[in-house]
Amino acid sequence: MGESEARRDVFKLSRDWLSVQEVVDAVSSASCGAVSVFIGTTREDEADGRKVIGLEYEAYELMAQSEFSKLCADIRERWPTVTHICVHHRLGWVEVGQASVAMAISSPHRHDGQQAIQHCISQLKANVPIWKKEVYDTQDSSWKENAECSWAARNVRQPDISTTEDI
Template sequence: MPAHVTLAPPTDSDTWLGLTDETLPVAQAVDWAVLPSCGAVVLFSGTARDHAEGRDCVERLEYEAYDRYVVPKLEEIAGQMRQRWSALGRIVLLHRVGLVRLGESSVVVVASSPHRPEAFAAARFGIDTLKATVPIWKREVWADGEFWGLEAQHLTKLDS
């Protein structure tokens, strides 16, 4: 089990971060992000699909992470989101490790804001930056083999 298991939303923060080997609470993340001051809630849920670039018949995904660095990197991303879009209400950045079956969510990013342009931009930044900087690696498993995803990431520092 990962070092950081955070499936319950925080009661003392407007930022919910986590790494877990359990099913991600997609609906709960959206519900938690709703605030009276926010008219927009944007969700990105990355789900396991049955194909990858140049390859059909993907059976499942398996994720590994450098556990002790994941939540600090997620904190850094959330901080950058708040710095760029100061009106953000709540932020959710959750990722799975271990086995992820087809149709299951491997990553959830939610951003709420008073207006939709900021919520969309923040959510897009959140998922793009997470994929580019957080030390989580994906293995695609097929009936006749497996392959580590081409987008395996290295530890990098976010630019301010």
């Protein structure tokens, strides 16, 4: 990376359709030979005989920006060659087949960028306060937690109650 090129971290929450090209353009650099991209789309899923027709996203926007900044610092500590990071995430209604998240990371070589993009999506889902509600063809809906969240039911350490002794 040249001395004149500053590292860029771009985070955008939007109710509009996501442009993958805009995300790629945000990280493109003459000093980088690799742009790693992840696009997460809303998938048609079935739960209890109901078909998912879309997702409704909400976020705590100020905290989301703060958590994204922490995530970028973490990525740069783990992969110092990462040059630019860009994440765009939808809010509001996202129908099946549309992108919910588009992210790109540039680096001089592909290896660091590919590892960093995997880490980025995992940690985004775990730590950035963005919530999704599944909406079904029955017009029912339910809020879903990401499996990566530290507060997810399956990740919360339960107290050991295997003993019958009084404390």
